[in-house]
Amino acid sequence: MKSTRRDAWFDIATIVVVVGALVFAMLSPRVESQGDSARMLFVHVPTIWLAYLAFAVTFVASITFLVTRSLRWDLIAGSSAEIGVVFTTVAIIGGMVWGKATWNVYWTWDARLTLTAIMLFVYIGYLALRRAIPEPEARARRSSVLGILGLVQLIPVHFSVTWWRTLHQTNTFRPRDIQMDGPILAALLISVAAFTVVYVRLLRYRYELARLHLAEHEAAAAAEGPVAGDAVSAPTIGPSGA
Amino acid sequence: MRYVVIGYILTYGTLLAYIGLIAVRLRAARRKEQT
Numbered sequence: 001m002k003s004t005r006r007d008a009w010f011d012i013a014t015i016v017v018v019v020g021a022l023v024f025a026m027l028s029p030r031v032e033s034q035g036d037s038a039r040m041l042f043v044h045v046p047t048i049w050l051a052y053l054a055f056a057v058t059f060v061a062s063i064t065f066l067v068t069r070s071l072r073w074d075l076i077a078g079s080s081a082e083i084g085v086v087f088t089t090v091a092i093i094g095g096m097v098w099g100k101a102t103w104n105v106y107w108t109w110d111a112r113l114t115l116t117a118i119m120l121f122v123y124i125g126y127l128a129l130r131r132a133i134p135e136p137e138a139r140a141r142r143s144s145v146l147g148i149l150g151l152v153q154l155i156p157v158h159f160s161v162t163w164w165r166t167l168h169q170t171n172t173f174r175p176r177d178i179q180m181d182g183p184i185l186a187a188l189l190i191s192v193a194a195f196t197v198v199y200v201r202l203l204r205y206r207y208e209l210a211r212l213h214l215a216e217h218e219a220a221a222a223a224e225g226p227v228a229g230d231a232v233s234a235p236t237i238g239p240s241g242a
Numbered sequence: 243m244r245y246v247v248i249g250y251i252l253t254y255g256t257l258l259a260y261i262g263l264i265a266v267r268l269r270a271a272r273r274k275e276q277t
Contacts, residue, residue, distance in 0.1 A: 036243045036246050037245055037246055039246045040245070040246060040249045043249065043250060043253040043254075044249075047253065086256070086257070086260045089256065090252075090253050090256045090257060093252050093253070093256065094249050094252065094253045097245050097248050097249035097252065098245070098249060100245060101245035101246075198257070202260075202261070202264065205264050205265075205268055206264055208268060209264060209267055209268045209271055212268075212271035212272065212274075212275055213271065215275065216271070216274065216275070
């Protein structure tokens with residue numbers, strides 16, 4: 001999958017959309033209760049949304065791998081998890097800066113913050129597991145189990161602000177109860193769309209990188225040739241082997 | 243506003259660094275594939 005002229009146009013369109021989202025974020029009206037620090041909303045919410053999306057894609061791709069046994073799905077799962085880890089890290093860092101501006105502390109052991117940090121470490125563990133197993137089939141089988149189980153965390157992470165009394169505000173975007181002015185909501189939705197496009201482009205290139213690494217691994221394995229003992233077959237037990 | 247600027251620089255800076263890392267690794271992998 002080589003980069004094509006179409007890829008170049010998609011990349012340019014992505015840059016335009018991101019710059020547009022930045023302009024909307026800067027031009028959106030000032031929030032009376034928080035001042036300018038509320039503009040962190042336009043990066044903090046899209047980054048954590050993208051983390052959710054990336055881990056959901058890992059979940060779906062892991063299940064699809066177990067059903068189809070096609071390594072292509074495992075590569076998508078691993079690529080999406082790595083992007084999810086980057087977006088979760090960015091969401092936590094951005095949230096810490098916003099926390100310092102509004103709560104006067106970078107970190108507090110609040111349910112939302114703590115559970116998000118745990119989710120980050122679980123997916124770092126998922127990436128570590130993938131690196132620890134060189135054989136592609138075994139790596140895909142084992143990491144797909146963690147890729148499926150990992151998504152369970154998303155439920156307590158997302159609902160932590162309603163299940164427990166937290167310092168973190170309740171969920172920003174509630175489709176049935178929108179309490180945001182039109183221009184602020186528009187800037188937020190444009191930012192979410194822009195970050196989603198960035199995710200799609202990142203996944204396309206990260207998947208290609210994973211595919212090239214797999215091809216390199218397969219070529220190296222083929223070049224090694226037969227290994228001593230390959231010709232020996234395991235004995236069978238039963239009437240035919242007796 | 244100071245925290246907003248810091249937050250935006252950290253967010254977009256981290257993303258740009260990651261994009262750069264993928265670009266470098268992808269270029270190296272493509273070059274290796276051709277040889």
